[in-house]
Amino acid sequence: DQQVKQNSPSLSVQEGRISILNCDYTNSMFDYFLWYKKYPAEGPTFLISISSIKDKNEDGRFTVFLNKSAKHLSLHIVPSQPGDSAVYFCAASAFTSGTYKYIFGTGTRLKVLA
Amino acid sequence: GAVVSQHPSRVICKSGTSVKIECRSLDFQATTMFWYRQFPKQSLMLMATSNEGSKATYEQGVEKDKFLINHASLTLSTLTVTSAHPEDSSFYICSAPKSSGSPLHFGNGTRLTVT
Numbered sequence: 001d002q003q004v005k006q007n008s009p010s011l012s013v014q015e016g017r018i019s020i021l022n023c024d025y026t027n028s029m030f031d032y033f034l035w036y037k038k039y040p041a042e043g044p045t046f047l048i049s050i051s052s053i054k055d056k057n058e059d060g061r062f063t064v065f066l067n068k069s070a071k072h073l074s075l076h077i078v079p080s081q082p083g084d085s086a087v088y089f090c091a092a093s094a095f096t097s098g099t100y101k102y103i104f105g106t107g108t109r110l111k112v113l114a
Numbered sequence: 115g116a117v118v119s120q121h122p123s124r125v126i127c128k129s130g131t132s133v134k135i136e137c138r139s140l141d142f143q144a145t146t147m148f149w150y151r152q153f154p155k156q157s158l159m160l161m162a163t164s165n166e167g168s169k170a171t172y173e174q175g176v177e178k179d180k181f182l183i184n185h186a187s188l189t190l191s192t193l194t195v196t197s198a199h200p201e202d203s204s205f206y207i208c209s210a211p212k213s214s215g216s217p218l219h220f221g222n223g224t225r226l227t228v229t
Contacts, residue, residue, distance in 0.1 A: 002157075009155075034217055043120070043207050043220030044158070089158065093215070097171060099146055100215045104158040 003027045004092050006105035014113050019077040021108050023090035026071065030092035032100075035064060035075045038087045038107070047088075048075070080112045117141055120208050120221025127198055127228055135193045135224045137208030143188035144210035148218065149181075152205040161206075164191040198228040 005024045013019045021035075031052040036044035050057040050064045050073070057064050063076045077084055090105045119138045127133050137147055147164040162183055163171040170183035180202075182194040191210075195202055205225050209218040 004157075032215065036220075041123075041205075041223065041225065043118070043209070043222045046217040046219065049217055091218075095215070099163055099165075099171075100211070101160065101163070102148065102209075102218055103160065104150075106157040 002106070003030075004090060004103050004105040006088075006090060006108050008108050009106070010109040010111070012111045012113060013080045015082055016079045019075075019080045019084065019110055019112065021075040021077075021088050021090075021110065023073045023075075023105050024071060025073075025092045027092070027094065027103075028071070029094040029096070030103075031095075032093040033064070033066060033073050034091045034093070034102070035062075036089045036091060036104075037084075038089060044089055077110075080110075082112050082114050085110055085112050116222070117212070117219045118208065118210055118221045120224055122224055123222060124225045125227070127226070129199055129228055130197055132194055132196045133198055133226060135195075135206055135208070135226075137191045137193070137210075137221050139189045139210050139219075142210075142212045144191070144212075145188060146214070147185060147191040147208055147210040149183065149191075149193050150207045150209065152207065152223075158207065161193075164208075166191075195226065198226070200228045202226065203228045 034049040035047045038044040066073045087107045145166045149161045150158040164185040166185045172178045185191040207223040209220040
């Protein structure tokens with residue numbers, strides 16, 4: 001039962017254009033959402049997060065949008081740069097069994113073309 | 115710089131042996147650490163939640179006797195893969211939040227290969 005889904009396994013974008021990565025979740029108990037970037041053979045690096053009380057959070061070139069009614073979030077990267085090429089994971093968190101648990105999506109491989 | 119350190123980064127072992135993976139929080143105290151496993155081209159699967167001073171909480175389908183977790187101090191959690199088999203070959207990653215409910219910081223992972 002995949003509670004967090006990223007339906008696009010890969011995405012190619014031209015340098016300078018916008019990259020939009022999407023994520024859907026099923027559990028309405030999730031109240032905190034995060035995006036991570038991952039290079040091969042390394043651990044994920046935290047990028048940006050959003051609380052369920054907000055619908056948008058922006059940090060430099062990265063903006064995360066949350067649509068609670070649709071149980072959908074997206075990460076916008078603009079302008080995209082070749083160095084952004086990596087696998088991006090979304091994650092959702094809920095307080096359960098006495099602690100916060102973080103569930104990850106399957107990832108989207110972003111390739112930014114120079 | 116890195117805030118979570120994981121060691122070793124790569125290990126090859128023979129079937130039937132045990133392997134210990136260490137995870138340290140470098141500049142904060144981690145009462146909770148999380149162990150994930152990633153198969154090729156798949157998601158990060160939560161294996162267990164490591165709690166300092168108490169027993170770990172394992173996710174459904176994860177054998178607690180096979181994946182022993184010890185969180186003996188506020189900066190160290192260890193995962194021991196006991197009697198490893200080739201199907202245990204995977205990428206294991208630990209993580210910890212600096213405070214409850216804050217973003218997870220990940221180690222660089224351990225690539226385990228069981229021959």
